[in-house]
Amino acid sequence: xxxxxxxxQAINEALDQEMSRDQNVIVMGxxxxxxxxxxxxxxxxxxxxxxxxGLYHKHPGRVIDTPISESGYVGAAIGAACCGMRxxxxxxxxxxxxxxxxxxxxxAAKFRYMFGGKAETPVVIRAMYGAxxxxxxxxxxxxxxxxxxxxxxxxxVPSNPYDAKGLLIQSIRDNDPVIxxxxxxxxxxxxxxxxxxxxxxxxxxxxxREGHDVTIVAMGRMVQKAQExxxxxxxxxxxxxxxxxxxxxxxxxxxxxESVEKTGRLVVVDESHPRCSMASDIAGLVAENAFGxxxxxxxxxxxxxxxxxxxxxxxxxxxxxxxxxxAAAKSVKEYK
Amino acid sequence: MSDIHTITMPKWGLSMxxxxxxxxLKQVGDAIEKGQEIVEVESEKIAGAVEAGAAGVLRRQLxxxxxxxxxGGLLGVIADASVSDADIDAFVADFQASFKPAEGDAExxxxxxxxxxxxxxxxxxxxxxxxxxxxxxIHGFGGDLNNWLFNHEAxxxxxxxxxxxxxGHGESTKDVGEGTLEALADTVAAFxxxxxxxxxxxxxxxxxxxxxxxxxxxxxxxVRSLSLIGSAGLGEEINTGYIEGFVSAANRNALxxxxxxxxxxxxxxxxxxxxxxxxxxxxxxxxxxLGTLSGNLFANGRQxxxxxxxxxxxxxxVLVIWGEEDRIIPVAHAQAVSGRVQVEVFGNRGHMxxxxxxxxxxxxxxxxxx
Numbered sequence: 001x002x003x004x005x006x007x008x009q010a011i012n013e014a015l016d017q018e019m020s021r022d023q024n025v026i027v028m029g030x031x032x033x034x035x036x037x038x039x040x041x042x043x044x045x046x047x048x049x050x051x052x053x054g055l056y057h058k059h060p061g062r063v064i065d066t067p068i069s070e071s072g073y074v075g076a077a078i079g080a081a082c083c084g085m086r087x088x089x090x091x092x093x094x095x096x097x098x099x100x101x102x103x104x105x106x107x108a109a110k111f112r113y114m115f116g117g118k119a120e121t122p123v124v125i126r127a128m129y130g131a132x133x134x135x136x137x138x139x140x141x142x143x144x145x146x147x148x149x150x151x152x153x154x155x156x157v158p159s160n161p162y163d164a165k166g167l168l169i170q171s172i173r174d175n176d177p178v179i180x181x182x183x184x185x186x187x188x189x190x191x192x193x194x195x196x197x198x199x200x201x202x203x204x205x206x207x208x209r210e211g212h213d214v215t216i217v218a219m220g221r222m223v224q225k226a227q228e229x230x231x232x233x234x235x236x237x238x239x240x241x242x243x244x245x246x247x248x249x250x251x252x253x254x255x256x257x258e259s260v261e262k263t264g265r266l267v268v269v270d271e272s273h274p275r276c277s278m279a280s281d282i283a284g285l286v287a288e289n290a291f292g293x294x295x296x297x298x299x300x301x302x303x304x305x306x307x308x309x310x311x312x313x314x315x316x317x318x319x320x321x322x323x324x325x326x327a328a329a330k331s332v333k334e335y336k
Numbered sequence: 337m338s339d340i341h342t343i344t345m346p347k348w349g350l351s352m353x354x355x356x357x358x359x360x361l362k363q364v365g366d367a368i369e370k371g372q373e374i375v376e377v378e379s380e381k382i383a384g385a386v387e388a389g390a391a392g393v394l395r396r397q398l399x400x401x402x403x404x405x406x407x408g409g410l411l412g413v414i415a416d417a418s419v420s421d422a423d424i425d426a427f428v429a430d431f432q433a434s435f436k437p438a439e440g441d442a443e444x445x446x447x448x449x450x451x452x453x454x455x456x457x458x459x460x461x462x463x464x465x466x467x468x469x470x471x472x473x474i475h476g477f478g479g480d481l482n483n484w485l486f487n488h489e490a491x492x493x494x495x496x497x498x499x500x501x502x503x504g505h506g507e508s509t510k511d512v513g514e515g516t517l518e519a520l521a522d523t524v525a526a527f528x529x530x531x532x533x534x535x536x537x538x539x540x541x542x543x544x545x546x547x548x549x550x551x552x553x554x555x556x557x558x559v560r561s562l563s564l565i566g567s568a569g570l571g572e573e574i575n576t577g578y579i580e581g582f583v584s585a586a587n588r589n590a591l592x593x594x595x596x597x598x599x600x601x602x603x604x605x606x607x608x609x610x611x612x613x614x615x616x617x618x619x620x621x622x623x624x625x626l627g628t629l630s631g632n633l634f635a636n637g638r639q640x641x642x643x644x645x646x647x648x649x650x651x652x653x654v655l656v657i658w659g660e661e662d663r664i665i666p667v668a669h670a671q672a673v674s675g676r677v678q679v680e681v682f683g684n685r686g687h688m689x690x691x692x693x694x695x696x697x698x699x700x701x702x703x704x705x706x
Contacts, residue, residue, distance in 0.1 A: 002507065166618065196510065197620040204587060210607055234404065 029090030109152030166200030211239035296335035406437030465492025476542025480506030486694030510621030515628035659685030
């Protein structure tokens with residue numbers, strides 16, 4: 001049995017192993033060293049939640065604390081990538097995307113295309129996302145859909161420690177800009193992770209559970225919620241198939257369509273706001289390409305078209321729950 | 337009440353917590369002999385049949401098709417026809433009232449694999465059982481110690497039995513060095529030194545059979561007997577399409593049809609089996625290890641080490657076990673050595689005969705090693 005580590009440790013290990021393998025891999029961002037290297041400090045926090053802890057001393061000079069200026073250091077990381085480095089820049093909360101959006105969507109995402117394929121931009125931008133942390137409306141959003149919309153970006157949303165390590169190593173080795181999004185509520189999740197280095201390819205969905213009644217497509221933290229729901233639904237005689245796309249761009253459309261062709265029913269679970277979301281994107285994909293297989297309308301279980309609330313009670317209501325997924329799956333199973 | 341016997345959800349492998357009923361092979365009222373297969377169940381990794389632990393009549397089926405039960409949960413009841421229904425109902429009620437599924441992580445239950453340093457290689461192994469003449473189980477190309485999921489515990493009933501991951505496999509070091517049968521055999525001998533086993537019964541599957549034969553040639557004093565299952569090293573033919581495909585397959589769709597070649601019943605290839613093998617193949621160093629081994633052992637579409645003519649000269653008891661429908665290494669290799677050594681061929685079984693006919697294979701080996 002492989003050893004178990006947390007999602008957070010898996011990300012740290014991926015960074016450590018890639019920094020050891022390739023001297024061009026650097027880590028930069030606000031507080032990623034977190035005081036390490038200051039006079040009298042042996043090691044320090046390593047990012048706001050300690051994800052990069054320990055890397056500063058193992059890889060001297062290659063973990064760079066930056067000023068609180070996302071527009072500056074994200075641009076610098078993209079420029080360094082064009083010049084042969086493999087920077088992993090940490091945006092801290094994905095909600096801060098707004099101040100460096102030009103660097104990401106109008107520069108990094110376009111270089112390969114606009115320079116006739118001659119430019120490569122092997123940058124990874126890591127950020128944490130998601131609700132459930134009592135961090136209020138400006139630190140709780142799920143913005144993977146915005147990046148997914150932009151051609152030229154690859155977007156990764158790992159749901160467990162094994163995928164987090166393998167997908168981050170793949171992200172660092174990829175020659176295009178990759179947005180790597182970590183759900184903050186998953187950092188403490190434990191799972192079996194090999195000690196060796198390994199990669200998980202982009203655009204390959206995981207079939208988390210097999211079933212023949214209802215297809216549930218879920219990503220990030222919602223995979224756990226879908227698993228809770230499917231275990232309950234099984235007791236009621238409804239057998240769910242859970243598909244975790246793992247990357248929203250590229251998206252493994254074949255695995256989703258093949259599953260819906262088998263089950264005839266689709267529930268999409270997406271923590272994001274409902275409009276122009278991954279849920280609506282996948283619902284559209286299935287409606288257009290597997291309409292003839294559908295036995296019931298597609299159901300989307302999402303957050304609301306409202307900021308994520310700060311109140312504990314309201315925030316819990318905002319996040320898609322197992323109960324809501326169960327209700328959606330039952331409604332499509334019982335539809336006549 | 338002692339005449340009432342339970343059929344419970346088995347535990348196949350360390351990670352198994354629950355299993356699903358695939359279907360009953362015997363119906364209520366059927367007479368049952370000890371050792372007969374009663375019900376088919378599947379874990380997330382593998383499907384198989386549960387055997388009757390005692391003779392009698394199948395009196396109750398307590399789980400239906402597609403029901404999921406925790407390990408140890410009550411599937412059915414066997415009892416003599418003379419036991420009253422009331423006694424059986426009381427027994428079942430009693431069992432269900434006192435049954436508690438095992439809690440917590442699988443690590444808390446039973447033996448767990450260890451790692452040991454051997455000649456600069458880190459090797460993973462799992463030891464079960466105590467005392468007796470030791471046995472070592474050696475998996476095949478691309479396999480690992482989990483290939484013995486259905487065999488390890490049964491074989492360890494009256495002896496210590498070690499299953500190891502060869503270099504390049506499972507959770508052992510991925511560096512295979514020269515990647516020859518000789519190097520692998522020397523690693524097995526060094527492993528035996530490291531765990532303090534002087535001489536052992538070697539049980540090898542496929543490439544592991546060729547490794548066992550090579551141990552017997554190079555380190556004869558370390559080998560008490562050889563049980564060779566669907567073994568390499570007994571003839572030239574091998575399904576190189578499988579070997580090459582396995583080495584190059586990069587995703588589920590490429591790998592899944594290949595794995596069907598391992599079993600007579602291709603429905604035994606579960607999603608979990610495919611995913612586990614993909615995870616293994618994606619580890620750094622595995623591609624190189626498998627490439628080196630297949631290049632040395634199976635170059636030019638044939639097996640490059642044929643040791644069948646050495647069998648009689650080894651001076652060791654040899655048992656050869658094969659699945660008649662083996663699509664990786666032909667059963668003709670077993671038939672060719674029959675007469676010189678003991679041969680058992682199981683009909684309607686494939687290359688992974690130790691999984692497909694686990695109970696038969698376990699009995700054959702137990703009888704053979706005595």
